[in-house]
Amino acid sequence: MSDFDLERFLPYLLNQAAEATSRSFNDIYRKAYGMTRTQWRVLAHLGRFGALTARQICDRTATEKTKVSRAVSSLEIEGWLARSPSPHDGRAEILTLTPEGQGVYADLGQQAKRYDAALRAELGPELTTELDGLLRRLIAKGGTDGAAQD
Template sequence: MTAPAPGTGQGFDLQDFLPYLLNQAAEAASKGFQASYKASYGMTRTQWRVLAHLGKFGALTARDICARTHVEKTKVSRAVAALEDQGWLIRSPSPQDRRAEILTLTDRGRAVFADLGQQAIGYDQALRAQLGPKTADQLDNLLRRIIALQPPDAGTD
């Protein structure tokens, strides 16, 4: 008789729970790249996420960034303040909502984003090389399928 497949046995085992495994994999990959932006610019993970989203998508509000990154508002607010102190982003009043501010990267912020973007490409290529091209492509496709399973209006806790 063979043992049951992971996750189908008698009791719950966190280490066989797919969301847990995905989270652990994301943390491991994220921490690997964290060394780059921390060493180069003294940035925290949330600061990197804010900078990366502004670099990729242009002007956004803090609320937009929270929704896209799934990071809580207080952490995003602290990251925005730190990035502003570094001269990497500016805030301007939103014409649609007086309570909101539009966040945009400065020229210096765009230069930091470009530099870290190149570092991110190198990190991604090294990670994919460690997995091998076939496995990396399979993983990429599987992760995109999992992301697509989440309803668009699913919130956070």
């Protein structure tokens, strides 16, 4: 008997906090645009950084390539994303948002900013910057391997 307490386990706490804080925002992009979380991430990254390849998105978001691949397909089908061949690498494709996709990004980005501000307001400015720092340290430490499961 190890008397291990899951409720004090840092990965568990982080996961619970992640789920608790993302719950209602999930509903927003899911109900308004029928988007999955991966789709939202891909769209947000392209909206923010412009043209990227799928691989770059994988690296930046630590997401499996199959997940990104499928998210890209569906975003393309929705008409929010366009592919063009990379001039430097015949295997890669440059991904960009269409004007419609940029509209979606603008809408959801606004809502996300408000949502984030509300969350941070509850903790206060000093604590949230502290929290950011802690989370980044944990993320950095986790390494750049595979991806996630929920």
